[in-house]
Structure formats: C-alpha cells, structure tokens
Amino acid sequence: MPLKDRMLNDLWYKNAIVYCLSVGTFMDANGDGVGDFQGLLRRLDYLQGLGVTTIWLMPFQPSPGRDNGYDISDYYNVDPKYGTLGDFSEFTHACRERGLRVMIDLVVNHTSDQHPWFREARSDPDSQYRDWYVWSDKQPPNAKDGVVFPGVQKSTWTFDKQAKRWYFHRFYEFQPDLNTANPYVRAELLKIMGFWIQLGVSGFRMDAVPFVIATKGPKVREPVEQYDMLREFREFLQWRQGDAIILAEANVLPDTDLEYFGDEGERLQMMFNFQLNQNTFYALATGDTAPLKKALTATRPRPATAQWGVFLRNHDELDLGRLTPEQREAVFAAFAPEPDMQLYERGIRRRLAPMLAGDRRRLELAYSLMLTLPGTPVFRYGDEIGMGDDLRLPERECARTPMQWSTEPEGGFTKHAKPPCRVITGGAYGFERVNVASQRRDPNSFLNWMERMIRMRREVPEISWGDFDVLRTSRSDVLALRFDWRNNSVLCLHNFGAEACTVKFRSGCNEPGQNRLINLLSDEHSEEQDDGRHAVVLEPYGYRWYRVGGLDYLLRRSEI
Numbered sequence: 001m002p003l004k005d006r007m008l009n010d011l012w013y014k015n016a017i018v019y020c021l022s023v024g025t026f027m028d029a030n031g032d033g034v035g036d037f038q039g040l041l042r043r044l045d046y047l048q049g050l051g052v053t054t055i056w057l058m059p060f061q062p063s064p065g066r067d068n069g070y071d072i073s074d075y076y077n078v079d080p081k082y083g084t085l086g087d088f089s090e091f092t093h094a095c096r097e098r099g100l101r102v103m104i105d106l107v108v109n110h111t112s113d114q115h116p117w118f119r120e121a122r123s124d125p126d127s128q129y130r131d132w133y134v135w136s137d138k139q140p141p142n143a144k145d146g147v148v149f150p151g152v153q154k155s156t157w158t159f160d161k162q163a164k165r166w167y168f169h170r171f172y173e174f175q176p177d178l179n180t181a182n183p184y185v186r187a188e189l190l191k192i193m194g195f196w197i198q199l200g201v202s203g204f205r206m207d208a209v210p211f212v213i214a215t216k217g218p219k220v221r222e223p224v225e226q227y228d229m230l231r232e233f234r235e236f237l238q239w240r241q242g243d244a245i246i247l248a249e250a251n252v253l254p255d256t257d258l259e260y261f262g263d264e265g266e267r268l269q270m271m272f273n274f275q276l277n278q279n280t281f282y283a284l285a286t287g288d289t290a291p292l293k294k295a296l297t298a299t300r301p302r303p304a305t306a307q308w309g310v311f312l313r314n315h316d317e318l319d320l321g322r323l324t325p326e327q328r329e330a331v332f333a334a335f336a337p338e339p340d341m342q343l344y345e346r347g348i349r350r351r352l353a354p355m356l357a358g359d360r361r362r363l364e365l366a367y368s369l370m371l372t373l374p375g376t377p378v379f380r381y382g383d384e385i386g387m388g389d390d391l392r393l394p395e396r397e398c399a400r401t402p403m404q405w406s407t408e409p410e411g412g413f414t415k416h417a418k419p420p421c422r423v424i425t426g427g428a429y430g431f432e433r434v435n436v437a438s439q440r441r442d443p444n445s446f447l448n449w450m451e452r453m454i455r456m457r458r459e460v461p462e463i464s465w466g467d468f469d470v471l472r473t474s475r476s477d478v479l480a481l482r483f484d485w486r487n488n489s490v491l492c493l494h495n496f497g498a499e500a501c502t503v504k505f506r507s508g509c510n511e512p513g514q515n516r517l518i519n520l521l522s523d524e525h526s527e528e529q530d531d532g533r534h535a536v537v538l539e540p541y542g543y544r545w546y547r548v549g550g551l552d553y554l555l556r557r558s559e560i
C-alpha cells in the first residue's frame with residue numbers, strides 16, 4: 001500500500017457514522033424531567049450497538065436556553081441541568097472505552113446577551129470586552145437586512161439602552177455577534193477549542209461558519225469572508241491534537257466550497273453538504289433526479305483529506321432557500337402543504353417520517369440514499385425508529401421532542417410525570433407505537449433495518465474514500481452512483497419513482513466476465529446482458545447496493 005494511502009487511513013472522519021443528539025432530550029437519569037449526561041451514559045451501549053461511530057452533542061453549556069442552547073453564557077462549563085464537568089469527562093471516557101468519538105457544537109459567532117462578556121461590554125465603555133462585540137452609534141441603514149429567521153427576527157441591529165449604542169446580531173437579538181476581527185476574540189475562540197479537546201472531544205461542529213468569518217460592522221454593506229481565519233482554527237487544533245477536526249455548518253454555493261476546505265485541504269476538514277440536502281428533497285418530492293445529479297457534480301471537487309457531511313433532517317428547519325421558487329413549491333406541495341408545516345419563508349419544520357407519511361418504502365429509500373451519497377452520514381436521534389414531530393410547538397421546537405425509548409410513561413425518557421419537554425403521545429408517531437424497545441424485539445423493524453444498513457455502510461469504505469461517477473441510466477427517476485477506491489467499486493441504485501421500473505445502464509467496467517454486480521443486501525445479483533448493459537427491475541422506491549466485479553473502471557469514466 002502506498003505510504004500516502006496508509007496515512008489517509010488515519011482520517012477517522014472519512015468513514016464515520018455520526019449521530020447527533022441533545023443531552024436534554026435524550027435520557028433523563030435523575031428524574032427531574034430533563035435529559036442529562038448520566039442518562040446518556042446509560043444509553044451508550046445502545047448507540048454502539050446501532051453502529052454509529054461518532055456522537056455529536058448539541059450545545060450543553062450554560063445558557064438561558066432561548067435558542068435551544070445556541071445562546072451560550074459560559075463556554076467552559078456544563079449547564080447544571082445536564083450535569084457537571086465531571087459527568088462530561090465520565091462521558092468522554094466511556095465513549096473512548098467503546099471506540100466512540102465525540103464531537104461538540106462550537107457556537108462562537110455570537111454569545112448569549114447574558115454572557116458576562118456582553119454584560120460588561122454593554123455597561124462599561126472602557127471594558128476590554130466592549131470591542132468583543134460589534135457596535136454602532138447610529139442605527140445602520142441596513143439594520144433590517146440579512147435576518148436569518150424571517151418572520152420572527154425583525155432586524156440585525158438592536159439598540160442597547162445601557163450602552164446607548166446599537167449592537168449587531170446576525171441571529172436573534174439576544175445573540176450579540178462576537179467581533180471576530182478582534183485578535184483577542186480569536187485567541188479566546190482557540191482557547192475554547194483547546195479546553196474541550198483536553199476533555200476528550202475529537203472535533204467540533206462549528207456553528208454558522210460563513211458569519212463567523214465575515215466582516216461585520218455598521219459600514220459593511222456586503223460582508224466579505226475572511227477565509228484565512230479557517231486556516232488559523234485548523235492549525236491550532238492540529239497542533240494541539242493531530243486528529244481533531246472541524247465540521248462546518250456553511251450553507252454556501254459550490255463555487256466557494258474550496259475556500260472552506262482549502263485547495264490543498266489546509267482549512268476545514270468537513271462541511272455539511274446543503275446542496276445535496278436540498279436537491280435530495282426535491283428528488284424525493286418529484287422523482288426528478290436531474291438537479292440532484294447536478295448538485296453531485298457541482299460539489300464533487302474537494303481535496304483528498306476533505307469530507308462532506310451528508311444529512312437529511314437536522315435540528316433546524318429543512319432550508320430550501322437554494323432551490324428555485326418552482327422547485328421549492330414542489331417540495332412544499334409534497335411534504336409540507338399546510339402553512340404551519342413551513343418556516344422562515346424558505347423551509348419545512350417537520351421530521352422526515354411524517355413528511356414521507358410514514359411510508360416504510362420511502363423512508364428506506366431516503367436513508368439508503370443518505371448512506372450512499374459521497375460523504376459521512378449524519379443521523380439525528382430518533383431517525384432510526386422513524387420518530388415524528390409535534391407541530392403544536394413553536395418554530396423548530398416541533399422536531400426536538402424527547403427520544404422515545406419504550407411504552408413506559410413519557411416513552412421511558414424520564415420518570416418525571418410532567419417534563420418541560422413532552423414526549424410525543426398518541427397517534428401514528430406517539431411513543432406507544434414508535435419506540436426503541438418494541439422495535440428492538442421485531443426483526444423487521446425500522447430500527448433493525450437501520451442497524452443492518454449502518455453495518456453494511458461501514459463495510460463499504462469506497463463510498464467514503466473513493467471518487468464517484470453519476471452513471472447514465474435509461475430513467476430520469478433513478479440515480480445510479482458508482483464509487484471506486486483501490487481497485488474496488490460499488491454501485492448504488494435508487495428509484496425515486498412511485499412505480500416499479502426496469503433501469504438499464506452500463507456499469508462502466510468493460511472487462512468480460514468482470515461485470516457481475518454482486519448484491520450486498522440480498523441474493524439477487526445482476527449479470528451483464530448481451531448489449532453490455534445491466535437491466536435491473538426496481539420496486540417503487542427500490543434501491544440496490546452492488547459490488548462491481550471489474551477493475552479497469554478508471555480508464556473509462558462515464559459522464560452525465
């Protein structure tokens with residue numbers, strides 16, 4: 001094996017399976033109605049059994065909790081409702097024992113307005129913290145521009161009575177932006193990373209990266225991203241701990257992807273692929289895979305050490321802002337026809353299972369696809385049992401209800417009779433019908449299907465490591481992807497159509513006798529036909545994962 005390849009094996013995040021959870025809604029051990037680290041500790045064997053390799057914790061630091069913890073008031077502690085720093089280090093230790101990696105959210109675009117830095121900054125003009133935030137003497141002319149939560153957030157500048165000045169906040173008014181142009185702020189940011197690395201984490205999901213690195217201030221009309229900052233973060237992390245990484249939340253256009261990764265991979269190791277996400281939902285809604293294929297091609301260039309984070313739904317709304325208005329309307333019509341299911345004039349606030357009407361075939365299609373798109377799959381807790389949402393809750397809270405463990409009261413999440421965040425009860429998605437314990441006993445459950453799929457995905461490193469091609473097929477509603485790595489190839493088919501179909505395609509390997517497609521999930525393999533093509537019959541929403549027999553594929557790439 002060439003030396004370079006051997007070293008690449010060290011990049012753990014390339015073949016990881018990430019599972020995102022919030023401590024407060026996962027498992028409550030002390031019965032106070034709020035999930036905690038002790039509860040999470042008791043569920044680590046479950047996560048290990050599911051096959052995930054990395055746990056991403058949403059913010060758990062002290063916070064007034066006005067944006068689900070994304071308004072932090074102390075970066076160096078654990079919110080007492082979740083436990084102590086001691087519990088946290090027990091948790092990272094227990095993860096290490098099981099071979100699980102831990103990532104945490106790094107929310108440094110802004111603090112809570114209750115953070116001592118902001119309190120001091122607003123009350124004392126001579127404080128060193130005054131310049132840690134972004135101020136203006138007058139209301140800037142563009143104060144109403146650039147809101148992230150249209151319909152809820154009114155402006156990006158708010159007058160502070162104490163400071164008698166306006167402060168900038170890209171998000172809600174209780175989240176003042178940090179002035180990342182200030183070198184002391186950046187030094188503190190590194191210190192925060194260093195602190196949590198010391199306590200055993202392997203990386204950070206960095207919140208709102210384009211805004212962290214943008215120029216900010218009353219005179220800034222068009223913010224400009226300071227990409228070099230990313231290199232600074234990356235270098236610091238790697239000096240401290242060689243295998244630590246940053247996964248960026250950056251919903252940006254493909255032509256800036258390499259600015260984030262760095263041409264030589266010298267900036268961030270991972271980014272969520274929002275392009276694939278939005279176009280996947282368009283394909284799921286309409287059966288038209290053309291825009292998804294385009295997004296695949298557009299986001300293909302990346303350095304060998306870089307990796308996409310591939311996801312379906314997360315803790316936020318499904319943001320469809322990058323689709324055309326017609327495409328967005330098509331997704332709304334299919335998955336969120338009621339205004340109450342939509343959010344911020346651009347997205348959908350539902351969980352995936354209700355969006356797909358609980359249709360097992362479509363759920364399997366969606367997750368099979370997520371597991372086989374180029375990148376590292378990122379699950380959200382409850383995905384594995386098909387959890388639903390509670391649309392009576394405001395904004396994004398509807399998709400953040402407690403994990404449903406069993407048929408016990410409150411779904412086994414807590415012994416508290418009335419927890420502040422209620423588990424979903426009754427109906428098709430209530431804990432009585434959708435829970436881990438029942439699905440564990442049923443060999444055909446969604447949970448057991450997911451476990452098998454995750455297991456297989458981990459055994460197919462071609463998807464994580466390899467290069468890919470979008471293959472030409474006879475049908476526009478079928479996506480055929482082929483991954484190649486170290487003379488091995490894997491070919492995946494997904495039928496987005498509601499009808500059964502026969503799809504014809506060439507595998508791309510022309511060596512006689514090496515063109516057999518070996519089904520990885522069942523006994524039904526595919527032989528090449530006389531015309532050199534394969535013809536596979538797919539069920540409505542059917543999918544296949546094959547290993548390809550031939551080896552010379554790289555000599556003959558097929559293009560879409």
Ligand code: NOJ
Nearest residue numbers: 067070107171207208316
């Ligand atoms: C992105 C996070 O995903 C979202 O939940 C949060 O509201 C904003 N950043 C502000 O931190």
